[in-house]
Amino acid sequence: MQEIIVYTARAIHTMNPSFPVARAVAVRGDRIIEVGDPESLRPWLDAHPHRFDDRFRNHVLMPGFIDPHLHPSMAALLLQMDFITAMDWRLPWQNVAAVRGQNAFLDRLSEIESALSDPDEPLFTWGHHPIWHGNIERETINSVSRSRPIIVWHRGFHSLFVNDAALSWMGLERADIERHPQIDAETGKFFETGLALAFRSINPYLLAPERFADGMERLRQCVHHGGHTTIGDMAIGIFDFEMEWAQQLESLERDDTPFRVALTPFASSMAGGDVGPERVDEIRAYQARNTHRLKFANHVKMFADGGLFSGLSQFGEPGRIDGGHGEWMMAPEIFEKVARLFWDAGFQIHVHCSAELGLDLALDTLEKLQWERPRFNHRFTIEHLGLSTLEQVRRMADLGALASVNPNYIFELGYAYWQNLVGFERASQMARGASLIRHNIPTTLHSDFTMAPAQPLNSAWIAANRLSEQGSVLCPEERLTRDDALRAITIEAAYILGMENEIGSIRAGKKADFTVLEQDPYEIPVADLKDIPIWGTVFEGRIFPLGG
Amino acid sequence: MIPLTIIGGYLGAGKTTLINNLLSAPHGRRLAVLVNDFGAVNIDRDLIAHHDGDTIALSNGCICCSIADAFGAALDKVIALKPDNIVIEASGVADPAKIAYYGQGWPGVRLDAVAVMVDATSIRRRAGDKYVGELVQRQLDAGDMLLLSKTDLISRDEQRTLRGWLAARTVKSPAVDIRHGSAPVDLLLETGNRRSEAAPPDATPDHGRFFTSVLFEDHRPLDRAVFIDELENWPDAVLRAKGFVRFSDDANRAYSLQRVGARCSLEAVPRSDDQPAGARIVIIGPRDRLDTEALSESLRRSVAVGTSALVRR
Numbered sequence: 001m002q003e004i005i006v007y008t009a010r011a012i013h014t015m016n017p018s019f020p021v022a023r024a025v026a027v028r029g030d031r032i033i034e035v036g037d038p039e040s041l042r043p044w045l046d047a048h049p050h051r052f053d054d055r056f057r058n059h060v061l062m063p064g065f066i067d068p069h070l071h072p073s074m075a076a077l078l079l080q081m082d083f084i085t086a087m088d089w090r091l092p093w094q095n096v097a098a099v100r101g102q103n104a105f106l107d108r109l110s111e112i113e114s115a116l117s118d119p120d121e122p123l124f125t126w127g128h129h130p131i132w133h134g135n136i137e138r139e140t141i142n143s144v145s146r147s148r149p150i151i152v153w154h155r156g157f158h159s160l161f162v163n164d165a166a167l168s169w170m171g172l173e174r175a176d177i178e179r180h181p182q183i184d185a186e187t188g189k190f191f192e193t194g195l196a197l198a199f200r201s202i203n204p205y206l207l208a209p210e211r212f213a214d215g216m217e218r219l220r221q222c223v224h225h226g227g228h229t230t231i232g233d234m235a236i237g238i239f240d241f242e243m244e245w246a247q248q249l250e251s252l253e254r255d256d257t258p259f260r261v262a263l264t265p266f267a268s269s270m271a272g273g274d275v276g277p278e279r280v281d282e283i284r285a286y287q288a289r290n291t292h293r294l295k296f297a298n299h300v301k302m303f304a305d306g307g308l309f310s311g312l313s314q315f316g317e318p319g320r321i322d323g324g325h326g327e328w329m330m331a332p333e334i335f336e337k338v339a340r341l342f343w344d345a346g347f348q349i350h351v352h353c354s355a356e357l358g359l360d361l362a363l364d365t366l367e368k369l370q371w372e373r374p375r376f377n378h379r380f381t382i383e384h385l386g387l388s389t390l391e392q393v394r395r396m397a398d399l400g401a402l403a404s405v406n407p408n409y410i411f412e413l414g415y416a417y418w419q420n421l422v423g424f425e426r427a428s429q430m431a432r433g434a435s436l437i438r439h440n441i442p443t444t445l446h447s448d449f450t451m452a453p454a455q456p457l458n459s460a461w462i463a464a465n466r467l468s469e470q471g472s473v474l475c476p477e478e479r480l481t482r483d484d485a486l487r488a489i490t491i492e493a494a495y496i497l498g499m500e501n502e503i504g505s506i507r508a509g510k511k512a513d514f515t516v517l518e519q520d521p522y523e524i525p526v527a528d529l530k531d532i533p534i535w536g537t538v539f540e541g542r543i544f545p546l547g548g
Numbered sequence: 549m550i551p552l553t554i555i556g557g558y559l560g561a562g563k564t565t566l567i568n569n570l571l572s573a574p575h576g577r578r579l580a581v582l583v584n585d586f587g588a589v590n591i592d593r594d595l596i597a598h599h600d601g602d603t604i605a606l607s608n609g610c611i612c613c614s615i616a617d618a619f620g621a622a623l624d625k626v627i628a629l630k631p632d633n634i635v636i637e638a639s640g641v642a643d644p645a646k647i648a649y650y651g652q653g654w655p656g657v658r659l660d661a662v663a664v665m666v667d668a669t670s671i672r673r674r675a676g677d678k679y680v681g682e683l684v685q686r687q688l689d690a691g692d693m694l695l696l697s698k699t700d701l702i703s704r705d706e707q708r709t710l711r712g713w714l715a716a717r718t719v720k721s722p723a724v725d726i727r728h729g730s731a732p733v734d735l736l737l738e739t740g741n742r743r744s745e746a747a748p749p750d751a752t753p754d755h756g757r758f759f760t761s762v763l764f765e766d767h768r769p770l771d772r773a774v775f776i777d778e779l780e781n782w783p784d785a786v787l788r789a790k791g792f793v794r795f796s797d798d799a800n801r802a803y804s805l806q807r808v809g810a811r812c813s814l815e816a817v818p819r820s821d822d823q824p825a826g827a828r829i830v831i832i833g834p835r836d837r838l839d840t841e842a843l844s845e846s847l848r849r850s851v852a853v854g855t856s857a858l859v860r861r
């Protein structure tokens with residue numbers, strides 16, 4: 001039998017409230033044997049060969065972080081682009097320093113441009129935001145390069161600007177874009193349905209096998225650097241199910257990958273169409289593909305309303321300031337029918353809900369299903385929880401729904417929703433926290449990466465502070481406590497993925513997954529949570545330092 | 549550019565039946581069909597699949613961002629088939645106006661018509677529904693023409709109330725009855741201006757009962773200003789008008805006229821054998837609403853005075 005290794009640390013936060021803090025954890029192979037202090041571990045150590053390892057004596061151990069909802073395939077696309085952002089971004093291969101002001105943006109763009117050796121290689125940049133960078137339009141980009149295709153993608157993904165060289169790279173004539181009602185030929189701006197015309201050329205380029213593989217490798221590094229040991233791909237098949245599966249198998253199912261992926265497929269498809277019982281069998285059959293790190297289970301993803309970032313959420317009364325309207329991703333009748341199919345088959349259903357009316361649809365459906373065929377421990381999960389009412393929170397509790405919240409809405413969209421869409425009262429209560437805990441609703445946090453950085457400490461930081469990008473505090477009453485915020489990226493996240501018996505806390509019998517921190521998240525000010533340096537991780541008993 | 553017809557409307561309004569009838573009608577045109585949603589009835593998928601049309605499932609809206617939008621790729625795929633017309637069956641929860649942007653902007657296609665199917669038995673209830681009421685009303689607003697299905701399932705009184713309700717809230721177009729999910733091909737699709745296609749060949753009893761058409765032919769060119777003025781004042785009962793015209797100020801050149809609902813185009817076209825010496829226009833509309841005599845009179849007024857000798861062959 002393998003020898004037991006005892007790691008001692010400055011502190012071990014187990015996230016097990018009945019045994020919250022420890023100084024030593026005994027690991028054999030990929031499992032935790034016991035947690036405690038060197039003295040309390042004696043019975044195990046006396047009986048089995050062991051050794052002490054004090055490399056973490058100045059570090060703090062947490063259970064391996066879990067982000068239950070992100071999108072590896074989208075990330076693999078985005079991470080191929082050069083970031084020029086108004087905020088600092090820590091990427092494993094680069095610390096992207098904040099760039100503000102139009103001139104600074106263009107200087108940075110020129111710098112990236114001149115560093116490229118192949119004169120024809122298209123340049124993609126992501127992060128442009130008019131508030132911080134002013135207008136970056138066709139002629140402005142032409143001044144950076146007339147010959148290299150340059151595509152400047154908006155921070156919020158809503159629009160992009162291109163130069164003339166990019167137009168010809170896309171095979172578009174001036175006349176093509178002039179007739180399109182959602183492309184501005186003069187400024188080179190593509191928006192809404194106009195974006196599809198740009199992605200017609202961009203997607204095949206970025207999804208080409210070697211580039212996509214490269215992007216997936218970057219995603220792999222990002223996930224490690226965020227301190228994760230488990231992530232959820234909360235909708236595999238955004239572009240192409242088999243292509244994405246094959247790429248994950250190749251890029252992530254590797255001996256040196258320090259995390260596992262819980263894969264959740266679409267209940268029907270991106271198209272949100274109707275499906276029959278054969279779809280249940282099909283999804284069950286995915287489990288036969290499971291490997292050591294990549295795992296399907298009885299989980300499906302469904303969609304109520306459109307996304308908050310795309311402005312297509314379905315709002316409840318009194319609607320939007322501008323009178324605008326959202327979209328349904330699935331017809332309500334079909335939503336109910338498909339949900340029933342998977343409910344009756346015993347699945348855990350994850351529903352993307354952005355605003356109040358979308359949440360109502362999910363909860364009305366859940367109530368109907370509970371009436372028809374009551375289930376305990378169904379773990380019906382509301383994903384995102386953008387805008388909601390307190391009465392809806394109570395109803396979630398009544399019906400046994402769980403919450404997987406994207407707190408980045410507060411940081412990134414809070415101000416814009418306040419000013420332009422719904423006003424302060426509703427915007428400030430986006431992405432709730434404390435009220436969910438008060439109603440005993442299991443609550444986790446996610447990044448929805450690429451929507452927000454894949455950094456659980458950043459998610460916890462937003463949820464515990466509720467600061468907007470502009471610096472206002474939005475609804476301090478909904479702040480999560482430090483402990484709840486940290487539970488949300490560990491044990492609660494494990495619960496929402498149905499993996500709480502294996503991961504999410506440090507206790508005897510669980511996988512030896514740890515995130516190793518340079519500072520104690522229970523000692524530093526809550527305002528500094530996001531800045532805690534991560535030393536590395538331990539995944540199933542194996543040590544993976546960052547950059548190591 | 550390939551003309552694109554969008555068939556919209558909420559679930560159960562009869563979009564798929566309409567498209568199946570289109571596919572099987574003997575119009576001799578190659579259609580490509582994009583299906584956005586298979587509705588509640590799975591068998592529709594099989595019916596469509598057995599015809600020549602191509603089917604691709606399309607997603608509504610976007611989840612987080614537009615990068616995974618499959619719509620454009622699907623359009624390119626059918627454009628490559630070089631069909632005569634493309635028909636898109638919009639999802640029951642899609643706003644046809646949004647899909648129309650593709651018709652207006654996607655290379656290789658041109659927006660022809662947006663037909664919105666209306667389920668006479670449920671439209672009023674749906675228009676007040678908490679979840680889809682606003683959407684259903686937007687769908688009505690988006691139609692160049694509204695096709696009313698299942699009117700045989702409601703009483704005459706209910707039909708009258710429904711028509712009143714629709715008339716009060718839609719501005720673009722009158723609602724026309726269709727039965728058994730079938731409407732004239734020439735109404736839904738731009739079918740070209742060749743002489744053989746000028747007269748609606750469609751004489752099925754149902755179509756004859758609900759639709760009528762006017763064929764106007766004159767060997768003389770029209771007066772441009774008068775004609776354009778008349779065109780702008782045609783009643784909204786003109787669901788579609790198409791044909792060739794020549795104008796007295798430029799009689800060597802033929803213009804192709806395409807009008808669907810309120811949208812109209814008049815474009816100079818290259819010379820071909822089947823163009824008339826003067827004007828040849830077909831107008832389609834609902835039998836109970838289209839005043840064929842008034843329209844013929846409007847066209848007669850447009851004929852340029854004293855120009856007959858110029859172009860007589």
Ligand SMILES: [Zn+2]
Nearest residue numbers: 071234448612
């Ligand atoms: Zn997501």
